[in-house]
Amino acid sequence: MKIVIDQDRCIASGQCVSAVGEVFDQRDEDGVVVLLDPTPPADLAVAVRQAAAVCPARAIHVEE
Amino acid sequence: MTETVNPAEVPQFPGARAARCPFDPPPALHALQEQGPLAKVKVWDGSTPWLVTRYEEQRALLADPRVSADVTRPGYPRSAPVVSRNGSAISFILMDDPEHARLRRMVQAPFTVRRIETLRPAVQKIVDGLIDDMLAGPSPVDLVEAFALPVPSLVICELLGVPYADHEFFQDNSKILIRRAADPEERAAAFARLVGYLDDLVGQKLDHPGEDLLSRLAERIRTGELTRPEAARMGVLLLVAGHETTANMIALGTLALLEHPDQLDLLRRTDDPKLIAGAVEELLRYLNITHSGRRRVALEDIEIGGQVIRAGDGLILANDIANRDPAAFPDPDRLDLRRDARRHVAFGFGVHQCLGQPLARMELQVAYGTLYRRVPTLRLATELERIPFKHDGQVYGVYELPVAW
Ligand code: HEM
Ligand code: SF4
Numbered sequence: 001m002k003i004v005i006d007q008d009r010c011i012a013s014g015q016c017v018s019a020v021g022e023v024f025d026q027r028d029e030d031g032v033v034v035l036l037d038p039t040p041p042a043d044l045a046v047a048v049r050q051a052a053a054v055c056p057a058r059a060i061h062v063e064e
Numbered sequence: 065m066t067e068t069v070n071p072a073e074v075p076q077f078p079g080a081r082a083a084r085c086p087f088d089p090p091p092a093l094h095a096l097q098e099q100g101p102l103a104k105v106k107v108w109d110g111s112t113p114w115l116v117t118r119y120e121e122q123r124a125l126l127a128d129p130r131v132s133a134d135v136t137r138p139g140y141p142r143s144a145p146v147v148s149r150n151g152s153a154i155s156f157i158l159m160d161d162p163e164h165a166r167l168r169r170m171v172q173a174p175f176t177v178r179r180i181e182t183l184r185p186a187v188q189k190i191v192d193g194l195i196d197d198m199l200a201g202p203s204p205v206d207l208v209e210a211f212a213l214p215v216p217s218l219v220i221c222e223l224l225g226v227p228y229a230d231h232e233f234f235q236d237n238s239k240i241l242i243r244r245a246a247d248p249e250e251r252a253a254a255f256a257r258l259v260g261y262l263d264d265l266v267g268q269k270l271d272h273p274g275e276d277l278l279s280r281l282a283e284r285i286r287t288g289e290l291t292r293p294e295a296a297r298m299g300v301l302l303l304v305a306g307h308e309t310t311a312n313m314i315a316l317g318t319l320a321l322l323e324h325p326d327q328l329d330l331l332r333r334t335d336d337p338k339l340i341a342g343a344v345e346e347l348l349r350y351l352n353i354t355h356s357g358r359r360r361v362a363l364e365d366i367e368i369g370g371q372v373i374r375a376g377d378g379l380i381l382a383n384d385i386a387n388r389d390p391a392a393f394p395d396p397d398r399l400d401l402r403r404d405a406r407r408h409v410a411f412g413f414g415v416h417q418c419l420g421q422p423l424a425r426m427e428l429q430v431a432y433g434t435l436y437r438r439v440p441t442l443r444l445a446t447e448l449e450r451i452p453f454k455h456d457g458q459v460y461g462v463y464e465l466p467v468a469w
Contacts, residue, residue, distance in 0.1 A: 009208035011165075011415050012172040014180075014422040019406070021177070028179075031172035043310055058127055 001045050002063045003052075007037050009059040016060060019051035020044055024060075033059060074112050076354070077105035077380065086453050087320050087351060088397060093117060101369035105380070113141040113378030114371075115357070119392035119409070121369045126414035129381065130364045132222055133416055134160050139361040141378030143458060144244045147252045152257070153272045153300040155294070161415060167298060168419060170284060174223060174277055180422040182461035183219070190218050195438050204445035204468040211435070213307065214464070220306030223423075224299065228264060234258065238304045244356070245456040255300070262299035266292060277302070302420075309353065310424050310453070310463030313348040314431050317347045319451065319465055320399060321436070322444050327401050332436045340433040343401040343462045344425055347432070349408035350399045352384040357462040358412055376388025384407040441469045 005021065012031030014057055023044060025034045031062035052060040079092035096103050099119035099179035105115040116122045125131050134140065135158040153159075156167040173179070198210050212236065240246050240254035262278075278299055284290035289410040321328040331343055357380040366373040373379065387408050388396040411418035418424070436442060445466040446450075452463040 011168065011417065012419075013411075013417050014174065014175070014177040015417075017177040019198070022256070024302070026176040026178065028176075029173060030169050032169075032177045050406070056411075056413045057415060 001042070001048065003035060003038050003040070003048060004061045004063065005033050006057075006059045006061070009032060009033050009057045011057045011059075013020060013056050014056045015056065019054065020047040023048055059060040072125055074104050076130070077107055081453075081455065086448070086451070087316075087323075087399075089352075089355070089382070089384040089388060094388070095270040097385050097389065100371075102371055102373075107380075108144065109142075110413045111141065111378065113139075114373055116312070116369075116379060116381045117385045117388045117389075119389035122383065122386045122409060123413045124368065125360070125366070125379060126358060126381055126409075126412060126416075128159075128366065128414075128416070130362060130366055131360045131414075132160050132363050133158055133358075133360055134411050135359075137361050139378050141196050141361070141380055143356045143359065144232070144251070145247070145248045147248045153297070154161060154304075155297040156304075157301055157416060164415065167290075167294065170281065170290065171298060171302065171417065172275060173280075175419055175422055176296050177422045180426050182432065183423075184426055186222075187215070187219055187427055188434070191215060191430050191434050192438075195435065199439070200468075204466045207318060207465040207467045208311070208315045208462065209464070211313045211431075212318075214309040215314060215431055216310035216424075219423070219427060220303060220396070223277055224302055224306070225269065225278040226299075226303060230261070234261065234303055235307070238308050240459040241304060242308060243456055244321045244458060247410045258300045258304070259293075259296050262303065263292065263296040264374075266295045266299065280292050297320075305418075306420055306423070308459055309420075310427050312353045312459050313347065313351065313424070313428055315325065315465045316353060316366070316461045317428070317432060318442075318467075319349060319444070319462060320347065321432075322442070323448065324399050327399055328436060331432055332440050335433070335437070337433075339401070339423070342404065343432060344428045345405040345408060346399065346401050346403055348410040349387045349393065349405040351458045352408075352410045354410070354412075354458070355382075355384045357382040357384075383412065389459050400448055439467060439469045443468055 002056050010033045023037045023040045025036050027034055079090035081090050101118035102114050102116045102123040104112045106112050135153055142298045156164045194211050217231050218228055237254040237258050266282055271277040273279040281295040285292055285295055360379040362373045362375055364375050390396050411421045445468040454461045
């Protein structure tokens, strides 16, 4: 699994960080998403897909 | 494919809730959702915007850049009459990008999940202190005044740098601002008082900056990134959105739980953060207090759900009924704290999705996670039929909630 984020679209909802804090974080200065781990281990796959699905700005893309 | 609508045949929106089901959306909404993803409805001024009732179509439209939240555009379906078109544009919640993003980004930093998490101990202390006071005082008590309203008000005051001593002033004016039934002049006056108040505060922060959010906005005025009226209006938005919503969730959530004792029991017996966090999501979904719907206007023709929305058509995205869409949530009318409800649209969807959601979640987790555990005998001190519900509010809830223990 490979994750791509689009920081320009992100609206700092924090949904991805609530879903998988191991993979996503937010920048201190403006809350925009930061990718901690672009190729997370398989046991996080379900949570990552959930994060992409709830992202209100459609800023998270998951490639299998 | 031109749509001709005979206004006489179009259902009125909003309809009334069923008398015995104060937690469920109006039955008419269920019926409309069954018929299709969107339908024309008639609103207070006689206009006939689209009402979007199904979950999928609602998320698609809320995330669609061809859909505008700009309240000054012709066709925007207002929820109540206003004195002047531009009179009460309450900051970026009613603007489109790039202006919306420019302003929103200035206030995103204090609301990140991790920053909000650092406030949890302080919120726990506030919640415990209010429960101590409640238990030391007379029973019954109005839970709204004693608990539901002070928790988020104290927190948002601290975050913004607004003196809590002024809470009666801003709570009273917020109430008028978000009452659909309020007289337009009265609502405009309440808004003007709040803007004036925040403008004074921003002025004080310009002279004596602190660590709070209003001081950060004052700093942006100094650097020329923000005007003072913009800062004051943003302050009003954050202050009003920051306490009214969470307060209604705490009180209405408590009532819903008291009416579902098996579910309340789950919370009473647990300190498992996962279960509590899941319960908060389910209560957000089930109660969906922002029951006036998200309001938008189409910028271009949009084909969706077998219909064509024309450029200039108004849209009401009824998130309460979308959260009861059986295609998204099996057995949607059941309150089930153990279900995975995180996909709900109680905070909206798209670029306007709630800025304060990490804060609201944390406050609700602490409030629901503490109150019933510390007051296990909490009960309603009147009959359900006597509870005054906010049928006329932009935000649903209860005006008061007498409880005993
Ligand atoms: C349980 C409590 C809350 C609920 C149910 C709620 C609900 C919502 C909803 C549905 C929207 C979307 C509006 C739209 O799309 O038209 C929204 C936006 C917003 N909320 Fe909340 N909210 C809550 C708590 C808070 C808190 C605590 C704050 C703190 C400041 C806040 C600040 C905002 C702001 C600033 C916006 C505008 C965002 C934008 O336009 O980009 N909300 N909220
Ligand atoms: S869920 Fe989407 S919008 Fe929210 S912080 Fe993550 S990337 Fe940004």
